[in-house]
Amino acid sequence: MRRVAIVGMGSTKFKARWVDKTYYELAYDAAKMALEDAGIGRERIDCAVYGIYNDFFQRQYQPDAFVHDYIGMGLKPMVRVNTGGATGGSALRIGFAEVASGLYDVCLVLGVEKCNDCYNYEMQITTPEVLRAILYTADMTYDNPAGRTAASGFALAVIAHMEKYGNPTEEQMAKVSVKNHLNATKNPIAQSPQIITVEDVLKSRKIVEPFKFYDNCLYTEGSSAVILAGEEVAREITDKPVWISGVGASGDYVMPGNRPSIHTFESSRVAAGKAYDMAGIRNPLKDLDLAELHDAFTGTEIMAYEDCFFCGEGEGGRLIDEGTVMPGGELPVNLSGGLIGCGHAVGATGIMQTYEIALHLRGEAGERQVRNARRGLVQSIGGTLCTWTVCLVLEREDR
Numbered sequence: 457m458r459r460v461a462i463v464g465m466g467s468t469k470f471k472a473r474w475v476d477k478t479y480y481e482l483a484y485d486a487a488k489m490a491l492e493d494a495g496i497g498r499e500r501i502d503c504a505v506y507g508i509y510n511d512f513f514q515r516q517y518q519p520d521a522f523v524h525d526y527i528g529m530g531l532k533p534m535v536r537v538n539t540g541g542a543t544g545g546s547a548l549r550i551g552f553a554e555v556a557s558g559l560y561d562v563c564l565v566l567g568v569e570k571c572n573d574c575y576n577y578e579m580q581i582t583t584p585e586v587l588r589a590i591l592y593t594a595d596m597t598y599d600n601p602a603g604r605t606a607a608s609g610f611a612l613a614v615i616a617h618m619e620k621y622g623n624p625t626e627e628q629m630a631k632v633s634v635k636n637h638l639n640a641t642k643n644p645i646a647q648s649p650q651i652i653t654v655e656d657v658l659k660s661r662k663i664v665e666p667f668k669f670y671d672n673c674l675y676t677e678g679s680s681a682v683i684l685a686g687e688e689v690a691r692e693i694t695d696k697p698v699w700i701s702g703v704g705a706s707g708d709y710v711m712p713g714n715r716p717s718i719h720t721f722e723s724s725r726v727a728a729g730k731a732y733d734m735a736g737i738r739n740p741l742k743d744l745d746l747a748e749l750h751d752a753f754t755g756t757e758i759m760a761y762e763d764c765f766f767c768g769e770g771e772g773g774r775l776i777d778e779g780t781v782m783p784g785g786e787l788p789v790n791l792s793g794g795l796i797g798c799g800h801a802v803g804a805t806g807i808m809q810t811y812e813i814a815l816h817l818r819g820e821a822g823e824r825q826v827r828n829a830r831r832g833l834v835q836s837i838g839g840t841l842c843t844w845t846v847c848l849v850l851e852r853e854d855r
Contacts, residue, residue, distance in 0.1 A: 458785045460555045461690040461697035462850070463562075464494025464683035465763035468530050470647040470799035472572070473678045479514045479570040480526040483741030483772065485677035486804075487527045487566055494683050498527070502560035504534040504547075507567035509802035512589035513574045515641065523568065533560075539753060541591060543567065544680070544806025545836025545846030547684055551684050552700055568679035577787045586675055594840065606752065607672060608664045612712070613841050614755035616719040621770030626666055628773040629656035629754035633670045633796060635782060636751060640793025642824040645808075647676050647799035676799030682808035682814070695853075698814040701831075702737065702849030704730030710843045711770070712786040724763035724835060731833070732765070735849035739785055740833070741766050741780075744849075745833035746816055746826045747833040750808035751794040756842075761789075764835055764847070781823065791816070791824045806836035811846060817852035 466489020468474075468482050477485075483506075493497060495563050506520040516522065520536035539546040543736040544567040547608045551565035576585040587605055618624065634654055640646035652670065660669035690697045706726035715722070728740075737743045749764065751757035761772035766780075766787060775781050781789040792798045792812035795805060813832035815821040 457556045458558055459687040460552050460684050460700050461687065462682050462700070462814050463685045463690050463693045463697055464490040464496070465681065466490040467645055467680040467808055467811050468495055468678045469645045470673065470676045470678040470801055470808070472647060472676065473526040474570065475628070477601060478572070479519060479568050480523045481673060482570065482677065483523040483566055483680040484527050484680040486568070487564060490564070490681040490683050494694060497580040498529065500562050501529065501532060501564045502562045502672045503532055504529050504546045504549045504564040504566065505538045505554065506534065507541045507543040507803040508536055509538055509540065509569055510589050512588070512592070513569055513571040515573050520822055521580035523566070530531040533797050538836025539844040541750060541802055542806060542844040542846050544808070545848065546806070546844065548682070548810060548848060549703055549846050550704055552703055555684050555686050562684050565684060565807060566679065566681040566683060567807040568799070569675045569803045571675040575818070579689050589593070595746055607666070607667055610628065610753050610756055610839055611664050611667055611717045613721070613759065614753070616618070616717070617759055620664070623697055623770065624755050625773060626757040626778050627654060627656060628758060629666070629671055630654040631776045632754040632757050633657045633750065635776070636790050636794045636797040639783065639791050639799025639824065642822065643798055644795050646793045646797055648674060649793065667753055673752045673795035673800040676801040677806055678799065678801035678812050679762040680804040682761050682810060683809060694816050696778065697853050699853070700848055701851045702735030702847070704728060704734065704847045706841050706845050710840050712841050718726035720769065721759060721763050721837065721845065723842055723845040724760060725814030725838060727845040728764045728835065731849050735815045735851070739851065740764060743831065744787055745792060745829040745831055746788045746813065748792060748794065748812055749789055749835045751796050752800060752835040754796065757794070758809055760835055764833065788792045788826060790827070791821070804827045806834065806846065809834045809836065810850065813850045817850060
């Protein structure tokens with residue numbers, strides 16, 4: 457298996473609404489930035505992998521074909537990936553396999569989402585229509601008629617964790633929100649840069665027990681892209697490759713009743729373990745310099761500390777209390793702002809997280825830069841109670 461590196465990357469700003477651009481125009485912008493960053497033309501791309509979550513968001517069936525057309529990739533092989541919130545991470549995993557296998561030398565991996573084109577014309581707002589579109593990913597026989605949402609589903613897991621371990625507490629979850637909104641103030645592409653307090657979070661309106669408004673990410677419009685290359689070609693293209701040294705993936709039972717428990721996300725534990733084994737990581741808290749974890753909800757970020765083995769089961773809350781995951785802490789988490797601060801353009805999210813880690817490994821993250829960052833983790837999850845997880849370990853070129 458060949459070594460694979462990120463040789464180019466780019467991301468649009470993540471916004472609540474791109475009124476003046478279609479989804480394929482956003483994809484064009486991200487692809488153009490990635491090509492320019494790599495210093496190559498589109499003729500060097502051998503294949504493409506697209507991460508696009510929900511056709512209803514784009515109001516277009518098979519939107520990947522139109523992206524492929526618009527960015528000038530006609531006749532090149534391509535595939536689209538959809539694994540819910542893990543779509544971006546899964547697209548990267550497939551792109552990695554395309555190159556590592558030797559099938560292709562250079563692969564464009566691009567994610568895009570434009571959720572607010574999904575519009576309710578009767579109510580003149582987007583929210584109910586977006587939630588209805590997401591509901592189609594629930595089981596249509598049992599879950600859909602009951603009106604399950606992403607928030608109510610993940611709330612069940614957080615409550616199960618609370619009941620077993622006594623945490624995360626609402627105050628600990630609020631601290632995650634404060635951290636990620638603050639981190640976003642240093643990220644020029646972030647959707648929700650804000651300076652808020654724990655009290656602001658606790659007093660924000662209830663969405664579903666135990667989540668308040670500021671415990672939730674917001675849906676986002678945007679696009680992110682990376683270009684992957686095999687080692688020989690990567691060294692021709694760039695003198696600052698970022699290597700993908702570990703890849704792990706897992707798919708859990710989609711029906712939570714088929715799982716032995718829901719107080720942990722076993723797909724994350726399996727995927728993280730596989731990625732660490734491949735990368736030679738034995739002590740994640742010591743061996744990693746930063747991490748981008750999937751914080752669609754504050755409570756799931758705290759659960760991810762445990763599922764990615766930064767600490768033992770039931771100990772995640774203390775990492776936010778002790779400052780371990782804060783900027784300047786032992787293992788900073790979500791310096792991009794995460795999904796809560798930067799945004800959740802679903803198909804692009806895992807690629808945005810990868811873009812963020814790579815910026816640090818290249819020493820290009822500006823005022824949020826982790827000093828001498830050498831290795832980082834991306835955790836990308838999706839589906840009912842974390843059905844899918846993809847974990848990636850990224851490393852800088854040895855210096």
